[in-house]
Amino acid sequence: MKHHFLHIGDVELEWHEMGEGAPVLYLHGGQGFFPDDDAFATQLAKTRRVIVPSHPGFGGSSLPEWLDSMTDIAHVHLALLDYLELDHVDVVGSSIGGWIAAEMGTMAPDRFDRIVLAAPVGIKVGPVDRLDVPDIFAMSQEQVARIYYHDAGKFRFDPSAHSDETLATILRNRETLTLLTWEPYMHNPKLRHRLRRLSAPTLILRGSSDGFVSADYANSFARLISNASVETIEAAGHYLAEERPDVFAARVDAFLAQTRTNKTLWRNVG
Numbered sequence: 420m421k422h423h424f425l426h427i428g429d430v431e432l433e434w435h436e437m438g439e440g441a442p443v444l445y446l447h448g449g450q451g452f453f454p455d456d457d458a459f460a461t462q463l464a465k466t467r468r469v470i471v472p473s474h475p476g477f478g479g480s481s482l483p484e485w486l487d488s489m490t491d492i493a494h495v496h497l498a499l500l501d502y503l504e505l506d507h508v509d510v511v512g513s514s515i516g517g518w519i520a521a522e523m524g525t526m527a528p529d530r531f532d533r534i535v536l537a538a539p540v541g542i543k544v545g546p547v548d549r550l551d552v553p554d555i556f557a558m559s560q561e562q563v564a565r566i567y568y569h570d571a572g573k574f575r576f577d578p579s580a581h582s583d584e585t586l587a588t589i590l591r592n593r594e595t596l597t598l599l600t601w602e603p604y605m606h607n608p609k610l611r612h613r614l615r616r617l618s619a620p621t622l623i624l625r626g627s628s629d630g631f632v633s634a635d636y637a638n639s640f641a642r643l644i645s646n647a648s649v650e651t652i653e654a655a656g657h658y659l660a661e662e663r664p665d666v667f668a669a670r671v672d673a674f675l676a677q678t679r680t681n682k683t684l685w686r687n688v689g
Contacts, residue, residue, distance in 0.1 A: 420437045424479070427502075430475050430482075432480050434472040434499060435470070435472075437460065437464040438466070439467075440467045441509070442467070442508045443467045444508050444509070444510040445469055445470065445510075446496070446516030447516050448514030448658060448660070449592070451592035452477070457471075459659075462669075463511075466676075467509075470503065474492050475595075476598070477591070478588060482595060487599065489518050489599060489600075492519050493523045493526060494526070497523055497526060508531060509535075509675045510524070510534050511535040511671055513537040513659065514537070514538055514657065514658070515540060515599075516537075517537055517540070518540050518606075518607075521534075521536060521539060521541055521617065524616070525610070533619055533675050534619045535671050535675070537625075538624070538625050538626065539640060540552055540605045540632065541606055542607070542610050542611040542639070542640060542643065544635075544639040544640075550604060552605050553566055560576055565630065566631050567630070567631060567658060569654050570662070571656075615644075617645065617646075620647075621641075621644050621646060622671075623641050623648070624650055624652060624670065625650075626659055627651050627652065627655060632657060634649075
């Protein structure tokens with residue numbers, strides 16, 4: 420695991436890199452990215468070069484006052500790809516990371532070969548007077564765990580199991596999540612109208628026990644993308660990378676490998 424920092428304007432962006440092979444950008448969810456505990460990224464890195472930025476305001480990345488939306492973060496991560504000289508890359512985004520991946524895909528559709536959105540948020544699909552996803556900021560940690568996990572008991576938060584530094588990072592991640600998603604709640608009103616620009620084959624994955632992103636929401640998301648499909652991972656909740664990392668990594672790798680196979684066939688024919 421390599422740990423880097425990059426200045427993009429006045430944003431100090433923390434990013435991690437592991438593995439070798441075709442590059443894939445992995446965008447973490449609202450809990451943040453903890454490299455020592457992320458079994459999904461480790462598994463994916465067995466076959467891919469995995470690049471994981473900490474979103475501004477998460478982990479060790481700074482959060483300037485002007486940055487207040489997922490659209491802003493999408494621009495920062497596109498600048499990271501510029502720095503890495505990655506003109507073509509696959510992207511995997513979890514939860515708000517899926518939202519950011521979708522924003523990036525609408526901005527630079529030719530840059531992404533394949534896109535995986537794991538329980539993404541970011542669009543408004545229902546009536547204006549009703550939330551599309553539960554209000555996690557009005558819930559206790561126990562209530563949030565019950566909607567996030569298939570087996571919440573295995574993921575009960577124990578502060579005593581973490582260092583003071585990790586606890587400070589967890590708290591900062593939560594504060595940033597609130598700041599960026601509170602109003603409007605968990606969506607960009609414009610994104611649903613831009614999703615038609617996504618041209619890469621897109622896979623939307625959802626855990627069968629996800630109480631945050633419903634099957635209807637995932638299907639509505641897919642219908643707004645020209646080349647998208649939806650699949651379910653059993654015995655999993657919202658955070659697939661945490662609860663079913665091996666199954667999630669295997670499904671992601673199989674989907675992304677289709678790009679490499681198709682390109683190899685094209686080269687052989689040519």
